[in-house]
Amino acid sequence: MHLDGKKILLGVTGSIAAYKAAHLTRLLVKEGAEVQIIMSTSALDFITPLTLATLSKGPVHHQFADSATGVWTNHVELGMWADLFLVAPISANTLAKFAQGICDNLLTATYLSAKCPVMVAPAMDLDMYLHPAVKENLQRLADFGNIILEAESGELASGLNGQGRLMEPEHILEHVTQFFQESQTFRGKKILITSGPTQEAIDPVRFISNHSSGKMGAAIAEAFASKGADVTVILGQGAKKPHHTGIKIHTVRSAQEMYEVTQIHHHQADICVFAAAVADYTPKDIATEKIKKSDDQMQITLVKNVDIAFALGKKKKQGQIHVGFALETENEVFHAKSKLEKKNFDLIVLNSMRDQGAGFQYDTNKVSIFFKNGKSLTTDTLHKDEVAKLIVDCVKDLPIEI
Incomplete structure (x- = not known):
């Protein structure tokens, strides 16, 4: 399988497209990847941790400490564990936090401490995606060396039709696979x-x-x-x-x-x-x-x-x-x-x-x-x-x- 042995940290944020994270998780696991998942607090309104935990075969992280056990979730270790940090979908809100270094939840803290490459797939409504602030934040992340998977065009949750749809999970998988293939070209040189x-x-x-x-x-x-x-x-x-x-x-x-x-x-x-x-x-x-x-x-x-x-x-x-x-x-x-x-x-x-x-x-x-x-x-x-x-x-x- 294309992703055998690869460790992928999947971030899920508060977007209606968060439901697609379930299909994306299944595709990544099917290709042999080991997947851990971090959700932003607002993502919990769109998809349950239980769904993603079942598909990823592991716990889903969304807070710094488990309220029941008091066990701390080490965001630094999560970032060091991964070969790739994939955030799909990334909302306009989390995108802005990444771009400005705002650290107010487990997901943003992990991003700021991550040692691995970062890939983000935005999802939002048409006018939001075209707003100069969003474009500037996407460019800022690109300047940081992050990989941007541009949104696709189609029917949006608002009823409008245009660019803003989360890239389809199958297409994201293609980019992830290509990333790992290309990342080996000059390894050791x-x-x-x-x-x-x-x-x-x-x-x-x-x-x-x-x-x-x-x-x-x-x-x-x-x-x-x-x-x-x-x-x-x-x-x-x-x-x-x-x-x-x-x-x-x-x-x-x-x-x-x-x-x-x-x-x-x-x-x-x-x-x-x-x-x-x-x-x-x-x-x-x-x-x-x-x-x-x-x-x-x-x-x-x-x-x-x-x-x-x-x-x-x-x-x-x-x-x-x-x-x-x-x-x-x-x-x-x-x-x-x-x-x-x-x-x-x-x-x-x-x-x-x-x-x-x-x-x-x-x-x-x-x-x-x-x-x-x-x-x-x-x-x-x-x-x-x-x-x-x-x-x-x-x-x-x-x-x-x-």
Whole structure:
């Protein structure tokens, strides 16, 4: 069976769709999963714990302590026990609590302490589902690294017809099965990613940097981690931090510091992704005190920084994969292909500053990917999460044993 040995913690909230949790539980158990269930207090109005306990073959949790025995339900242990925390249905109310970190019942407490991946399937009326607050909360959960199973369209409890129906249990099962299949792709592999900008000090107050947000690097880190990889991110100051329990973060400031920390981890990595926007030059002399404004002009002598990808490309081991990035404004393809060869990359991802909605700060990107074997592909403008998944798939399909 597809889910043999998998431990799934099923959360059920106060929605008319809560009755479907019974069918979903039965499907999960039938596929071999071990299921424990947590209900929110309001869910008790829609389906009984006895029904779900019978189908899951175990007790259903809905309070911090059993009123009869006084035994405490350990929400931390529940989150650590599970391979996946699936909340279906999740109501607008619980969604908002998850998004804002509000912890007023056993279900929300378990969510906040969960170490495992989280998958949520919303269910609510049409206008509620389309409300900007709900959309923002769903996006916030997605930004946390949670998996969102979008509501399906059809007849709703209000009599309206549109998007808001809980995804059918059979479809949820397909997503759960696919999740566990994909989560094994890079299990046991070590991924090293540089991300964000570097800052090159002029004096104790000022520095030279760039507009990199680290959004692309964070998305790539999360994409690898979601497939079971052990990910280490060397992160520039102020860059977006990825959110996943499988990711370790080392924050650095200058290009030299990024090189030194990256070099420590490089020899252990199976796959290295050089996504950081590393400053090419740094001030030759750093003032020990703040430079006072005086003349109309000020000259700063710059010296070249170490090229991290080039330096580590020389140390690349057999079977080790290196992925590079190129942000160009002219002769884009020529420069990208030159870097592909010069820096010993297996593939390089090209951004052009000429493409609308691509490059620094944007949530979207449009890229061309060039491979060492001469193949290439170009995307439309996509969310950076989608670009990250594509890059990870390209790495998976490289003709190298990973």
